[in-house]
Every structure is written in C-alpha cells, then in structure tokens.
Amino acid sequence: MKDIQSQLDHRRVNIKKVGVKTISYPITVLDKENNRQHTVASVNMYVNLPHKFKGTHMSRFIEILNRFHGEIDLGSFQKILEEMKNRLNAEASHIEICFPYFLRRNHQEETLNSCRYECQMHGSLDNGDELELRFNVPIFRPLKKKNFHGMPRSRGHWGNSTITVRFNRFMWIEDLILLVERAIYDTHRQEKSLDEELNVYSVESLTEKIAENLSTQKEIKWYSVIVENLGEGYSTFASLASDDILNN
Amino acid sequence: MKDIQSQLDHRRVNIKKVGVKTISYPITVLDKENNRQHTVASVNMYVNLPHKFKGTHMSRFIEILNRFHGEIDLGSFQKILEEMKNRLNAEASHIEICFPYFLRRNHQEETLNSCRYECQMHGSLDNGDELELRFNVPIFRPLKKKNFHGMPRSRGHWGNSTITVRFNRFMWIEDLILLVERAIYDTHRQEKSLDEELNVYSVESLTEKIAENLSTQKEIKWYSVIVENLGEGYSTFASLASDDILNN
Amino acid sequence: MKDIQSQLDHRRVNIKKVGVKTISYPITVLDKENNRQHTVASVNMYVNLPHKFKGTHMSRFIEILNRFHGEIDLGSFQKILEEMKNRLNAEASHIEICFPYFLRRNHQEETLNSCRYECQMHGSLDNGDELELRFNVPIFRPLKKKNFHGMPRSRGHWGNSTITVRFNRFMWIEDLILLVERAIYDTHRQEKSLDEELNVYSVESLTEKIAENLSTQKEIKWYSVIVENLGEGYSTFASLASDDILNN
Amino acid sequence: MKDIQSQLDHRRVNIKKVGVKTISYPITVLDKENNRQHTVASVNMYVNLPHKFKGTHMSRFIEILNRFHGEIDLGSFQKILEEMKNRLNAEASHIEICFPYFLRRNHQEETLNSCRYECQMHGSLDNGDELELRFNVPIFRPLKKKNFHGMPRSRGHWGNSTITVRFNRFMWIEDLILLVERAIYDTHRQEKSLDEELNVYSVESLTEKIAENLSTQKEIKWYSVIVENLGEGYSTFASLASDDILNN
Numbered sequence: 002m003k004d005i006q007s008q009l010d011h012r013r014v015n016i017k018k019v020g021v022k023t024i025s026y027p028i029t030v031l032d033k034e035n036n037r038q039h040t041v042a043s044v045n046m047y048v049n050l051p052h053k054f055k056g057t058h059m060s061r062f063i064e065i066l067n068r069f070h071g072e073i074d075l076g077s078f079q080k081i082l083e084e085m086k087n088r089l090n091a092e093a094s095h096i097e098i099c100f101p102y103f104l105r106r107n108h109q110e111e112t113l114n115s116c117r118y119e120c121q122m123h124g125s126l127d128n129g130d131e132l133e134l135r136f137n138v139p140i141f142r143p144l145k146k147k148n149f150h151g152m153p154r155s156r157g158h159w160g161n162s163t164i165t166v167r168f169n170r171f172m173w174i175e176d177l178i179l180l181v182e183r184a185i186y187d188t189h190r191q192e193k194s195l196d197e198e199l200n201v202y203s204v205e206s207l208t209e210k211i212a213e214n215l216s217t218q219k220e221i222k223w224y225s226v227i228v229e230n231l232g233e234g235y236s237t238f239a240s241l242a243s244d245d246i247l248n249n
Numbered sequence: 250m251k252d253i254q255s256q257l258d259h260r261r262v263n264i265k266k267v268g269v270k271t272i273s274y275p276i277t278v279l280d281k282e283n284n285r286q287h288t289v290a291s292v293n294m295y296v297n298l299p300h301k302f303k304g305t306h307m308s309r310f311i312e313i314l315n316r317f318h319g320e321i322d323l324g325s326f327q328k329i330l331e332e333m334k335n336r337l338n339a340e341a342s343h344i345e346i347c348f349p350y351f352l353r354r355n356h357q358e359e360t361l362n363s364c365r366y367e368c369q370m371h372g373s374l375d376n377g378d379e380l381e382l383r384f385n386v387p388i389f390r391p392l393k394k395k396n397f398h399g400m401p402r403s404r405g406h407w408g409n410s411t412i413t414v415r416f417n418r419f420m421w422i423e424d425l426i427l428l429v430e431r432a433i434y435d436t437h438r439q440e441k442s443l444d445e446e447l448n449v450y451s452v453e454s455l456t457e458k459i460a461e462n463l464s465t466q467k468e469i470k471w472y473s474v475i476v477e478n479l480g481e482g483y484s485t486f487a488s489l490a491s492d493d494i495l496n497n
Numbered sequence: 498m499k500d501i502q503s504q505l506d507h508r509r510v511n512i513k514k515v516g517v518k519t520i521s522y523p524i525t526v527l528d529k530e531n532n533r534q535h536t537v538a539s540v541n542m543y544v545n546l547p548h549k550f551k552g553t554h555m556s557r558f559i560e561i562l563n564r565f566h567g568e569i570d571l572g573s574f575q576k577i578l579e580e581m582k583n584r585l586n587a588e589a590s591h592i593e594i595c596f597p598y599f600l601r602r603n604h605q606e607e608t609l610n611s612c613r614y615e616c617q618m619h620g621s622l623d624n625g626d627e628l629e630l631r632f633n634v635p636i637f638r639p640l641k642k643k644n645f646h647g648m649p650r651s652r653g654h655w656g657n658s659t660i661t662v663r664f665n666r667f668m669w670i671e672d673l674i675l676l677v678e679r680a681i682y683d684t685h686r687q688e689k690s691l692d693e694e695l696n697v698y699s700v701e702s703l704t705e706k707i708a709e710n711l712s713t714q715k716e717i718k719w720y721s722v723i724v725e726n727l728g729e730g731y732s733t734f735a736s737l738a739s740d741d742i743l744n745n
Numbered sequence: 746m747k748d749i750q751s752q753l754d755h756r757r758v759n760i761k762k763v764g765v766k767t768i769s770y771p772i773t774v775l776d777k778e779n780n781r782q783h784t785v786a787s788v789n790m791y792v793n794l795p796h797k798f799k800g801t802h803m804s805r806f807i808e809i810l811n812r813f814h815g816e817i818d819l820g821s822f823q824k825i826l827e828e829m830k831n832r833l834n835a836e837a838s839h840i841e842i843c844f845p846y847f848l849r850r851n852h853q854e855e856t857l858n859s860c861r862y863e864c865q866m867h868g869s870l871d872n873g874d875e876l877e878l879r880f881n882v883p884i885f886r887p888l889k890k891k892n893f894h895g896m897p898r899s900r901g902h903w904g905n906s907t908i909t910v911r912f913n914r915f916m917w918i919e920d921l922i923l924l925v926e927r928a929i930y931d932t933h934r935q936e937k938s939l940d941e942e943l944n945v946y947s948v949e950s951l952t953e954k955i956a957e958n959l960s961t962q963k964e965i966k967w968y969s970v971i972v973e974n975l976g977e978g979y980s981t982f983a984s985l986a987s988d989d990i991l992n993n
Binding site: 156157 | 611613635651653654655727728729730733
C-alpha cells in the first residue's frame with residue numbers, strides 16, 4: 002500500500018468523498034398553502050474527507066437520517082449537515098434530495114387538481130453554507146378552446162424548462178414555479194394565432210423571458226435557466242446563468 | 250370513413266379502449282401498523298367500449314379521480330370503477346395504480362428504518378370484479394457479520410422477485426411482503442457457509458420456496474412468482490404461476 | 498420438499514419458465530435499402546418446462562446465442578427457437594429482442610438523415626410458430642413553414658403510437674413504419690389551419706386511421722394499435738385490436 | 746425587452762449556450778481488436794455564445810453531424826468541434842456522445858462473448874482543446890466454482906465503478922477497461938475465503954486500487970474514480986480525483 006499512497010500523493014489526489022446515495026424515503030416538505038405536504042424523496046448524503054479514507058462509519062449517515070424522521074426543511078437541512086460534518090470528522094458535508102412537488106390548482110372539475118414538478122435541493126456545509134434548489138417546469142401548448150365534445154385536447158409536450166436558484170432569502174417553491182409559468186405562458190398569450198407563435202416561441206426567447214422574471218426577485222442570489230424544445234429525433238435547447246459576483 | 254369501418258368490421262375489431270394514463274398523484278394507502286401511509290402514485294384509468302369510439306369525454310376520468318382526493322383503498326377502488334363504467338357507458342372499466350410502499354422496520358440505529366417496495370394494483374369491473382396486486386421484493390445477500398469498523402457491508406444485489414396475487418379475502422401488503430421475505434431468507438439461514446450457498450440458492454429453488462409460502466395462505470386465490478438473479482451481462486430467471494380453477 | 502410439491506400440484510401449477518434476459522448484444526437486422534443495418538439489442542430467451550424445474554442448464558442459452566453471432570433475421574430466429582426447444586427439452590421456446598431501428602431519410606441538409614424507431618420482435622415455438630413485431634412511431638407536430646432564421650422549429654411532441662402485428666407473409670419494417678406515418682400525417686395534411694386541427698386530430702381518430710392503413714395489407718394477419726397524446730400531467734390514449742379468427 | 750436586457754446585464758449573465766441534444770445515431774468507434782465496431786450513440790452538440798442569443802441556426806448542428814455520417818473518432822471529433830465553432834461564431838464548442846462499447850471476450854462456450862460498457866466522450870474547443878472519457882465498469886462477484894449442473898451462478902451485482910480520464914496521449918478503451926478490471930478482481934483473488942472478503946472488499950479500498958492502476962499510466966493526465974456498492978435500500982460510495990497541476 003505504500004507504493005500506492007506515494008503515487009497517489011505524487012498526483013496530489015485532492016478530492017475524496019464517501020457517502021450513501023439513492024435512499025428512498027417518505028418525507029414532508031414545506032407547502033405554502035397547506036403548511037406541509039407528503040411526498041417521496043431520493044436522498045444522497047456525503048462528506049469530503051481531509052486526507053485519506055480510514056474506514057468511514059457509513060452507518061452514521063443512516064443514523065443521522067433516521068433521527069430526523071423524514072422531516073425535511075431548511076432548519077433540519079442545516080442540522081443534518083452539521084451532524085454529518087461533526088460525526089464524520091469531515092471537511093465539508095453535503096445532502097441532496099430529489100422529490101416530486103405537487104402544486105394544488107384551483108379546482109376546476111375537468112382538470113387535474115394537482116400538478117407534479119420535479120425538485121432537487123442541494124445543501125452543503127463547506128466554507129460557509131449554500132443551498133441550491135433546482136426544479137423542472139414542463140411546457141405544454143396552451144389550450145385555447147375545447148373541442149366539440151366539450152373537453153380540452155393537448156397540443157402536445159412542447160418541452161421543458163429547468164431552473165436552478167441560490168437564495169438571499171427564503172422563497173416558497175410555489176412562488177418560484179408560478180414565476181416561471183408566468184414567463185412561459187405570458188409569452189404565449191400575446192400571440193394572435195397559432196401560426197404566428199412559431200416565430201416567437203423559441204428556446205432562446207423563453208430562456209430570456211424566464212431569466213427576466215427571476216431577475217426581478219431580490220430573494221434570488223443566483224440562477225440558471227435551461228429551456229428545451231422536443232423535436233423529431235432530437236431536442237434543441239438554450240441556457241444561461243446569472244453571475245452572482247456583482248450581486249453581493 | 251365507411252370504407253374504414255367496413256374493413257375494420259371485416260376483421261372484427263374486438264377490443265377498444267380509451268383512457269388516461271401516467272397521472273402522478275399523491276395518495277394514501279392502507280398501512281397495517283399506522284393505519285394509513287402517504288405515498289405518490291402513477292395512475293392509469295381506462296374503459297372498454299362496446300362498438301366504436303364516439304368522442305369519449307376524457308375529462309370525466311379526471312373528474313372522477315379528483316372526487317376521491319387520492320384516498321385509495323379497496324372501497325374507493327370499487328366506487329371509482331363503477332363510476333367509470335356508468336359515466337362512460339363502458340363494457341368494462343379498469344384502474345391501475347403503481348406506488349412505492351414503505352415498510353417500517355424495527356428501529357435499529359444503524360439500518361434504514363423504512364424499506365421501499367414497488368407495488369401495482371389493478372382493479373377491473375368486467376364480468377364480476379377482480380383485484381390483482383403485484384409487488385417487488387429485492388433480494389440482497391444476507392449480512393452475517395459486521396466488518397472491523399462495526400458497520401455492515403453489503404455483498405451486493407443478488408436479484409429481484411416479482412409476485413402477483415389475486416385474492417379470496419383481504420390481506421395486508423405487509424403480511425405478503427413478510428411471507429415472501431421469509432421464503433427468501435430462510436433458504437439462506439439453513440446454509441452453513443457462503444460457499445455451500447451456491448448450490449442451493451438458485452432462481453428455481455427460490456421461485457419454488459416463495460410459491461410454497463404463498464400456497465399456504467387461504468386468502469390467496471391465485472399467484473405467480475418470478476425470481477431473477479443479476480449476472481454479468483445478463484440475468485437468469487425462473488417463473489411459475491398457480492392455476493385457480495381447482496381453487497374455487 | 499414433498500409438501501411443497503403436493504401443495505403446488507394441488508393448485509396445478511401450470512406455467513413454468515426459465516431463461517436469461519436483458520442480454521445486451523450488438524446485432525445486424527435486415528434493412529430494405531441497405532440490406533443489413535447494425536444496431537444494439539436487448540435479448541430475452543426462455544423456455545416453458547413441462548413438469549418441474551430440474552436444474553436447467555442456463556449456460557445453454559448463452560451457447561446458442563453465441564453461435565449465431567448476433568445475426569438476427571427470420572431464418573436465424575427460427576433456428577434459435579428450435580435449438581432452445583431441443584437442447585433444453587422444453588414444451589415451448591421464446592425469444593424477444595428489442596432494438597432501435599434507424600430509417601434513412603432522403604438527404605436534406607437541414608434534417609437528421611436517420612430516424613430512430615423502437616422495435617421489439619417476439620418469436621415463439623409452441624403449437625406452431627408465431628412471430629410478432631411491435632414498433633413505436635412518435636408523433637410530432639408537422640412543420641408547415643420555417644421561421645425567420647430559415648430553420649424549422651418543433652411544435653413539440655404530440656404523442657406516440659405503438660403498433661403490434663402478426664404476419665401472413667414477410668413485410669419490411671420500413672414499409673410498416675411508412676404505412677403508419679402516412680396515416681398520421683395524411684390526417685394532418687387535409688387540415689386547413691392549426692386551429693381546425695384540434696377538432697380532428699384526436700387519439701381516437703388517429704387510432705382508426707392507422708388501423709385502416711394496416712387493414713389494407715394482406716401480409717398482416719393481426720394487429721393492434723395504441724395512440725397516446727401527451728398532456729399536462731397525464732396522457733390520454735385509445736387502442737384497438739383486430740381479430741384474426743376470420744382472417745384465416 | 747430593454748428592461749430585461751439591462752437587468753440581465755446588471756447580473757452579468759456570463760454563460761450562454763445553445764445546441765441540440767439526445768440525437769440518437771448509429772455510429773462506428775475505434776476498436777483495438779477489430780479496428781472499428783458498430784454501436785448506437787446519443788449525441789449532444791452545443792456552443793457557448795459571446796453576448797446574446799441572436800436566432801441561432803440550430804439546423805447547422807444537424808448539417809455538420811450529417812456530413813460526418815456517424816464516423817466518430819478523435820480526428821472527426823476535432824473537425825466537428827472546429828466546424829461548430831466557426832459556423833456558429835461561437836466562443837467555445839462542445840460535443841458529447843454516449844454509447845455502449847462491447848468488449849469481445851475469449852470465446853468460452855458458456856459465457857457471453859461480448860460485454861457491454863457504458864461510455865461517454867466529451868470533447869470541447871475552448872482555450873485549447875480537451876477530451877474527456879467516462880466509462881462504467883460493473884462489479885460482479887467472482888465465480889469461484891460451478892454448481893452441480895455444471896454452470897456458473899452469479900453471486901449478484903456487487904456494485905459499479907465510474908472512471909473519468911483526460912489524456913496526455915491516446916489510449917484504447919479496451920486497455921482502460923482491462924486496467925480497471927484488474928484492479929477490481931485482483932483485490933479479490935488474493936482472498937482466501939468468501940467470508941474473509943468482507944473485510945477487504947470495500948468501496949474505499951476498491952476506489953484506491955483502481956486509482957493506483959490508473960496512476961501507473963503515463964498516457965493519463967487526470968482521472969477520477971467512483972465506486973458504488975449496492976445495498977438494501979441504498980448504496981454506499983467513495984470517490985477520489987487526481988490533481989493534474991503537478992502532472993505537466
């Protein structure tokens with residue numbers, strides 16, 4: 002093992018992580034309208050180690066997770082990160098949770114009263130602490146009128162947007178989703194006909210519209226936006242990211 | 250359209266279905282220990298139509314689903330099926346829901362206190378009514394001892410078992426899962442060494458062991474079992490199904 | 498083990514299968530334009546056993562597959578099925594292969610010169626032999642005009658069609674795909690405006706259009722069609738199947 | 746739009762990308778033993794734009810890809826990158842391709858003569874050019890002996906390793922895979938019994954073993970290694986990355 006170590010040292014192995022991942026867990030998350038909502042998460046927890054692996058006590062990740070009983074909010078996130086860092090003598094600790102978030106809609110008889118959005122939160126405790134939220138807003142073609150049977154028909158799945166944000170202050174997931182959806186569907190509502198839409202509704206213009214809406218929020222410290230249009234045989238996409246240096 | 254219809258009639262088009270599918274929905278299901286548990290389902294609802302499509306009111310599926318607010322149990326299943334059949338003038342109605350079910354474990358500090366099992370329920374109202382439950386029990390190598398750091402290590406993912414049952418009487422999902430796990434791990438516990446295991450622990454023997462345990466339950470009217478062993482580059486599998494004719 | 502067997506016998510366990518699955522394998526398939534095309538398949542091979550499992554020689558599946566070196570056509574399919582049935586003393590033998598099939602397009606500079614279609618072939622040797630082909634044709638919104646930058650933009654992924662056929666005589670996959678695409682896009686071409694489309698372009702009407710086109714082919718003994726429209730939060734679908742009894 | 750731009754400018758939006766993604770394409774790649782092998786790729790192509798989006802000619806990506814007819818090697822990679830950068834007036838250009846690579850094995854009758862490895866190549870033309878190869882080597886438990894039916898049985902899927910490398914000089918994918926497999930299975934071969942293995946075969950030790958083998962290759966400029974062990978309900982993992990600063 003000496004030879005190995007010396008070789009590794011020669012190359013200055015500089016990142017070492019250990020952890021547990023893809024733990025499926027029922028959790029509750031904060032919900033603006035109903036206080037808390039129940040969902041199911043996939044959880045990753047890991048730490049950066051200083052020098053070399055020395056038989057990490059993997060079971061400690063599970064012990065820490067068990068102690069919080071699936072109650073995940075900003076407060077528990079912070080505590081989980083601190084416990085990981087302390088109990089595993091780590092340089093930095095990380096937790097990532099992916100979960101579907103369900104947004105209740107105004108009750109219309111004919112439309113689904115709950116819409117699913119994929120979310121991912123990544124918290125880390127390193128130099129300072131950082132929280133990042135990523136969520137996906139699918140883009141469907143708006144339904145202008147009902148067909149002759151009195152029911153709406155979909156014009157198909159136009160594409161997807163993926164938004165990542167870091168915060169200056171707390172924001173509700175609902176408010177973020179609605180901010181993005183206003184950008185997506187306002188663009189549309191200004192159009193006069195479906196044919197005219199084609200010239201305006203592009204991955205580039207939607208990316209900029211969403212970025213514009215995110216830029217107006219003081220709670221947001223940094224963001225990135227990706228918009229994808231599903232095409233035949235491939236997708237096209239555009240993305241942009243803000244810069245947070247000037248933002249402090 | 251006449252030509253089409255006559256051609257289709259010539260071939261006696263005999264199955265016509267319409268419906269909605271992959272609706273993601275937060276639901277609660279019955280839980281033996283805690284009464285109800287929260288989870289997230291993917292729901293399909295569809296009907297068999299008698300003659301030809303006549304502008305099915307697709308939105309009625311959503312109206313029916315909304316009315317039940319995600320409370321899914323045997324009682325609501327039956328009512329949803331009846332409403333679909335009546336409101337859509339159908340010959341038969343079907344509902345399928347897939348969801349992860351979490352089984353609470355005895356609290357040991359070091360092991361996850363909740364284990365995930367994929368479940369699928371299929372109810373139909375045709376001639377008579379029928380309920381089928383399918384669930385997946387992953388097979389891991391048992392852990393005989395802890396390693397020198399005091400933590401268990403996995404010997405890897407040996408394979409999966411998929412069990413489908415139809416019922417004479419109600420059974421808890423928990424009881425079914427435990428019945429299957431007893432078959433899987435009892436087989437193992439009789440072994441003397443890991444090397445000896447190789448001759449006994451096979452997809453065929455596990456399939457028969459699980460079938461044996463299911464056969465002892467009077468609540469079960471019919472079952473099928475598939476056991477899969479993950480190998481390098483491919484899996485091997487065995488399956489068997491009971492016959493329910495003699496069972497009445 | 499006696500007790501088990503008697504219990505199983507009591508329930509007349511009537512289906513027993515063993516085999517290998519999800520073997521990933523580079524294969525060549527018949528291609529109307531270029532004679533053969535290279536693709537990558539996932540292969541399942543299994544047999545029905547008469548009485549009970551007796552230590553099936555799983556490695557024989559692999560030996561048989563290796564011998565054919567990934568050359569898969571109707572001739573080798575038949576030979577593989579016969580070898581499986583004979584060498585494993587089986588009542589019936591089955592082979593399933595899933596693979597992407599690439600259809601070359603007329604070369605236009607700006608569009609992809611090759612389009613991917615998911616295919617699945619299922620051959621079995623039971624009482625008689627049977628070959629079933631399933632393939633997926635995605636449905637995109639037709640592009641009527643280019644946008645101001647001289648490039649086409651997608652109106653999104655409207656949905657998918659899944660077609661299954663059994664044959665009286667050989668047909669090229671290309672011809673089947675084109676037959677289905679003519680049904681999908683002819684429906685559209687008759688429309689006068691995008692708005693009018695909404696009343697005609699439905700899962701029911703497309704299902705019937707595709708069935709109509711398949712019905713005109715004498716090579717086809719039986720077929721089923723599923724058409725799915727991707728909507729916000731769920732899909733709607735319609736399906737129908739021909740009846741092959743009158744077809745003989 | 747002015748307000749938007751000024752807001753965006755205020756935050757110094759500093760990354761803008763456009764491109765096409767998930768193009769499925771049959772390709773040929775270099776193969777040490779057979780010169781070239783046929784496989785199927787998923788391709789992403791995108792560019793970094795300097796200031797703002799101005800109606801990117803998305804179709805140019807497709808034109809460029811079509812011109813190379815799926816012949817992907819280091820030479821064509823470089824040419825594709827240059828064409829993208831030039832024709833789209835970009836600051837940087839990127840191409841990513843994911844494909845299964847099949848490694849031929851010595852022909853033993855009973856084992857699959859071709860093994861699948863997931864690979865991903867990422868080339869970019871920015872300041873200088875950079876090529877990164879990522880590949881996955883699944884870890885199965887070694888088979889020490891055959892069972893009583895004369896066939897090997899799998900002890901299950903222990904886990905996976907994911908290796909990423911940047912190069913000083915060209916290396917064959919085959920040689921990289923074999924280098925990693927020697928690290929994985931040598932660790933094992935030294936063991937005396939399956940029980941003893943448990944104390945040695947860990948995600949940390951395997952990560953270090955693989956890193957050791959990669960460190961001996963002068964062709965490799967930088968690498969990272971992740972090893973994952975599949976457990977019941979979650980996986981454990983370890984990772985490390987070399988540092989390339991001293992390596993020049």
